[in-house]
Amino acid sequence: MKILYLHGLDSELIPEKREILEKYAAVLGPTLDYRQNCRIVDFLFNEYKMENIDLIMGSSMGGYAGYYLSFLMNKPGLFFNPALPYKNVLQFLPKINFSYNKFRKIVIGMQDDTIFAAHNIDFLQNTLPKDANAKIEIINKLQHRVPIDIFDYEIKLFFDDLKMYMD
Structure with a gap:
């Protein structure tokens, strides 16, 4: 099994999170410059379409790119505080x-002051069909940065959910 993990804007996949992910699968965690590449989803698709990616995960801007890439590649995914409703960085x-047949989970932090929870919820409410194979989890104490303990717990839950929601 192979995970493609996409970090957030001006960030990187930290070793502690990589270690957690590696308990479940091999991890590809490219370093991305969202500001310089305005077609990051296209780039990622072309870069990884032959890699046999099984799951796509990401946080913030990586959650944005990963969310759309998961549809393009028709893969399940997990996205933390995705920047879905925002266009601060130009992206085409x-x-x-x-296709909403693959399981996707979106984790939203109520205390996020970068990607406001209400904006993400509104975006998803207006774009996800009622029969989408998706789960939205709201964590009251979660801010924009996802602490290691919450990351670890949510990754475990995702893999448990994935077994239940597999098509």
């Missing part, structure tokens, strides 16, 4: 077939 999306 390729044409995407929005």
